[in-house]
Amino acid sequence: MDDGKQINQLKVVRKELTRFMLTYKFALDEMNTKLNILQEEFEHIHDYNPIEHLKSRIKSPESILRKCQRKNIPITQNYIGNHIKDIAGIRIVCSFISDIYKISEMIQGQKDIKVIETKDYIKHPKPNGYKSLHLILSIPVFFSDRQEEVFIEIQIRTVAMDFWASLEHKIYYKYDGEVPAHLIEELTTSANIANQLDEKMEVLHAEINEAKEDKSSESQMDFLPLDNKRYPLPKQLLESLMEKSNKE
Structure with missing residues (x-):
C-alpha cells in the first residue's frame, strides 16, 4: 500500500x-x-x-x-x-x-x-x-x-x-485492585457509617419539611375572638365573613 x-x-x-x-x-x-x-x-x-x-x-x-x-x-x-x-x-x-x-x-x-x-x-x-x-x-x-x-x-x-465511592475508587486505583483485607473491612464499615448518616439526615429533612408545612398552614389562618379566647380560623373564611358583615 x-x-x-x-x-x-x-x-x-x-x-x-x-x-x-x-x-x-x-x-x-x-x-x-x-x-x-x-x-x-x-x-x-x-x-x-x-x-x-x-x-x-x-x-x-x-x-x-x-x-x-x-x-x-x-x-x-x-x-x-x-x-x-x-x-x-x-x-x-x-x-x-x-x-x-x-x-x-x-x-x-x-x-x-x-x-x-x-x-x-x-x-x-x-x-x-x-x-x-x-x-x-x-x-x-x-x-x-x-x-x-x-x-x-x-x-x-x-x-x-x-x-465513600470516591474514597473506594482511590484505594482500589492505588492498590491496582489488590486491596489488603483490613482496608476492605474498613471500607465496608465506612459504608455502614455513611448509610447511618444518610438515614439521620433524611429524618431531619422530613422534620424540617413538616415544620415548613405547619408554618405555611399557620400563615393561612387568622384568629376569631370568642368568649375572651382566640380560635384559629382560615383567613379566607374570615375575610368572607367580614365582607358579608359589611354588606349587611
Missing part, C-alpha cells in the same frame, strides 16, 4: 472516530442542558434545590478499547455503540436520599428520554457497600443529516455516598 493511500485511510478513520466521540459529547450537552434547567427552576421558583452539583465525563478511546477487550466486544462503532452504554456519563449529587428518587422521576418524565435500564444500588447495595441509583437513558441527538439515539449513564447519589 502506498503512503498516499494509507494516509487517506487514516484520515477516514480519524474522521469517523471524531464523529463517533462528538455524538456522545452532543448527547452530554443536551442532558446537561436539561439538568441545568431543572436546577435554575428550583433556584428561582422553589425554595429548595435538590441538586448539590453535577459532573459529566466521556470515556477516553483507550478506556473504551480496554472495556471492549474485557467484555470481548468487537471493535466496531456499531458494536461499541450498542453494547457499551456508559461511554457518556453524568453524576448527580444530592443532599438526601429522597432527592435521588425525586430527580430520577423528573428525568424519566421528560418525553424525549427513553429509560433503558435502572439499577437501584440504594435499595440493593453492592457487597462492598456501594450505593447509588444508576439509570441508562437513550436521548436523541440531531445532526445535519440524521438523528441518532445515544446512551447516557446517570448516577444519582447523596454527598455521603459520593464521598
